[in-house]
Amino acid sequence: MSAPARAAASASTAVRRRPQRAAAARLIAWAAVLGTLLAGCGQPVPPDKAAYVGQWQSERMTLRISADGRVDYRRSEGSTSTKISAPIQRFDGPHFEVGVGPISTRFTVSSPPQDDGDGTVRMTVDGVALTRPR
Numbered sequence: 001m002s003a004p005a006r007a008a009a010s011a012s013t014a015v016r017r018r019p020q021r022a023a024a025a026r027l028i029a030w031a032a033v034l035g036t037l038l039a040g041c042g043q044p045v046p047p048d049k050a051a052y053v054g055q056w057q058s059e060r061m062t063l064r065i066s067a068d069g070r071v072d073y074r075r076s077e078g079s080t081s082t083k084i085s086a087p088i089q090r091f092d093g094p095h096f097e098v099g100v101g102p103i104s105t106r107f108t109v110s111s112p113p114q115d116d117g118d119g120t121v122r123m124t125v126d127g128v129a130l131t132r133p134r
Contacts, residue, residue: 042069042087042098049091051113056123056130063107063130071098073107075128 045053045067056063064072065088073084084105086098094109111124119134 042089044069045088046091049096051121052096052123054121054132056125056132058128058130061125061128061130063125071096071107073098075126 052065053067061075069088075082089097094112097104097106113121113123120131123130
């Protein structure tokens with residue numbers, strides 16, 4: 001291929017790549033906007049569940065529930081770890097669901113928050129005994 005033909009082919013390829021890059025950039029921007037909108041779809045913790053708010057811990061699990069309805073969860077089991085950061089979708093009795101849109105995780109609370117009288121509050125979630133300072 002001659003030098004002018006190679007230059008023309010290269011220019012043609014560059015022109016085709018620009019629209020693809022622009023489309024990819026638009027897709028990324030829309031995904032970021034959608035993610036931001038969906039992340040704000042939680043609901044604040046209701047007053048009757050205020051005892052759930054706080055930083056709960058055990059050796060293998062950390063659960064942070066904020067008053068505005070955000071949950072940050074980390075759990076380690078051997079070499080496996082799980083992380084969730086999502087808004088609360090709803091409470092169902094003592095249990096609660098977190099997630100975005102149709103994707104959710106249910107946290108089963110077998111023992112709701114109880115003050116043990118020594119400055120520690122205890123709660124059991126998904127079979128794990130958690131504590132937080134009063």
